[in-house]
Amino acid sequence: MAADADFHRQALQHLDALYNFAVYLTRNPPEADDLVQETYLRAFRFSHRFQPGTHLRAWLFQILRNTFLTFYRLRERETAIAEDGVPDWDLPMFHDTSTDEGGALEAHTDLERAMRRLPEEFRTVLLLAEVEGLPLEEVARVMACPVGTVKSRIFRAKERLRALLKDYDKK
Amino acid sequence: MSEELRGPDDEALGRRLAAELPRYTAPARLRVSLVEATDRPRRPAWLVPLITAAGTALALGLFMLPYLPRIEPTDPMQQVVRAVVNEHSRVLMWDARQPKIIPGDLPWLSQETGIDLRRAFVGDDRLTFVSAEPVYLTRQRGLAVHYRDVDGHLVSYIMLPAERSFAMSERDRVAIDGRWRPMLKRDAGFVTWVWKQGDVACFLVSDMVSRDDLEKFKDYFVRVRVATEPTIAY
Numbered sequence: 001m002a003a004d005a006d007f008h009r010q011a012l013q014h015l016d017a018l019y020n021f022a023v024y025l026t027r028n029p030p031e032a033d034d035l036v037q038e039t040y041l042r043a044f045r046f047s048h049r050f051q052p053g054t055h056l057r058a059w060l061f062q063i064l065r066n067t068f069l070t071f072y073r074l075r076e077r078e079t080a081i082a083e084d085g086v087p088d089w090d091l092p093m094f095h096d097t098s099t100d101e102g103g104a105l106e107a108h109t110d111l112e113r114a115m116r117r118l119p120e121e122f123r124t125v126l127l128l129a130e131v132e133g134l135p136l137e138e139v140a141r142v143m144a145c146p147v148g149t150v151k152s153r154i155f156r157a158k159e160r161l162r163a164l165l166k167d168y169d170k171k
Numbered sequence: 172m173s174e175e176l177r178g179p180d181d182e183a184l185g186r187r188l189a190a191e192l193p194r195y196t197a198p199a200r201l202r203v204s205l206v207e208a209t210d211r212p213r214r215p216a217w218l219v220p221l222i223t224a225a226g227t228a229l230a231l232g233l234f235m236l237p238y239l240p241r242i243e244p245t246d247p248m249q250q251v252v253r254a255v256v257n258e259h260s261r262v263l264m265w266d267a268r269q270p271k272i273i274p275g276d277l278p279w280l281s282q283e284t285g286i287d288l289r290r291a292f293v294g295d296d297r298l299t300f301v302s303a304e305p306v307y308l309t310r311q312r313g314l315a316v317h318y319r320d321v322d323g324h325l326v327s328y329i330m331l332p333a334e335r336s337f338a339m340s341e342r343d344r345v346a347i348d349g350r351w352r353p354m355l356k357r358d359a360g361f362v363t364w365v366w367k368q369g370d371v372a373c374f375l376v377s378d379m380v381s382r383d384d385l386e387k388f389k390d391y392f393v394r395v396r397v398a399t400e401p402t403i404a405y
Contacts, residue, residue: 019197
């Protein structure tokens with residue numbers, strides 16, 4: 001029980017980082033709340049699977065992202081079916097997100113606005129590698145892909161980000 | 172992908188992201204709710220294995236139930252009464268296997284069962300004769316005669332050779348008409364009159380368990396008892 005309490009205390013130290021990541025993934029603070037709660041619930045339930053000595057923060061990011069992909073993408077897809085009446089199974093994996101904020105969190109800067117328009121895979125690598133400063137190996141673990149793929153995604157994400165920022169400058 | 176992809180622009184953009192991208196801090200209520208969730212007493216670690224083990228044992232028990240030894244009554248009288256009741260239940264559901272009529276088939280029945288009927292009750296205004304047949308109960312041959320009363324109750328009169336262990340306990344005896352004192356046994360929702368007539372153990376079984384029905388059942392006992400005289404044939 002003492003080990004559990006210690007694990008809980010350590011995990012909760014990363015709450016702000018996880019919440020920030022969740023906001024950028026969901027673009028909606030209430031949903032970010034739910035996502036973070038679900039992440040911690042899972043982390044506590046499966047704490048025995050965590051290998052001491054490895055990066056706890058990366059493990060928590062991994063749970064959060066997997067939860068997001070499992071539930072939130074599924075829900076987005078269900079919404080699309082309900083609204084259009086036609087299932088949109090052919091959505092590209094790297095599709096750009098809508099420019100319509102739809103009443104969700106308002107972007108304060110061009111940089112934030114541009115980030116939100118990036119596909120999830122690009123947003124995630126930039127947030128983990130550049131904002132949170134995770135080593136590329138840990139980012140690769142979170143995203144369940146090779147380190148080379150992470151580097152490639154960072155490069156392409158920045159290219160896309162630069163293009164978007166250039167568009168905003170012109171406007 | 173190699174490091175040469177990270178040009179000066181890339182590094183600057185990375186620094187800009189780290190420095191300028193707004194960071195969102197977790198609301199206090201989220202922190203509080205998570206802390207409360209962790210403080211909540213958790214389910215004991217032994218509970219799940221215990222429930223799983225109990226469930227497995229229950230499932231195994233149910234699976235093995237048909238193969239487990241049955242609890243048989245130790246009282247010889249109760250054993251024979253149960254056998255008689257089982258035979259009555261069988262006839263109630265599927266009728267007699269070798270239905271014979273009396274007195275026409277009495278010689279054959281006597282030969283097959285070893286029980287002779289010097290006099291036999293063949294029915295009256297209340298009880299109608301249905302059939303007679305040989306039976307084999309508690310490793311003994313016997314004779315069963317079935318009647319049906321005007322209300323539709325099946326009444327089985329079963330006769331078996333009385334063994335040495337056949338003992339009438341005083342506790343279960345019921346006085347009828349001040350003349351007879353048969354035992355009244357109850358088993359599996361049936362009532363049975365038990366008495367001994369010479370060397371023959373006699374049983375009259377029915378499902379007439381209610382108080383009113385029991386009074387009628389006493390009357391049936393009298394009717395059968397006075398009109399039937401079983402003996403051991405050989």
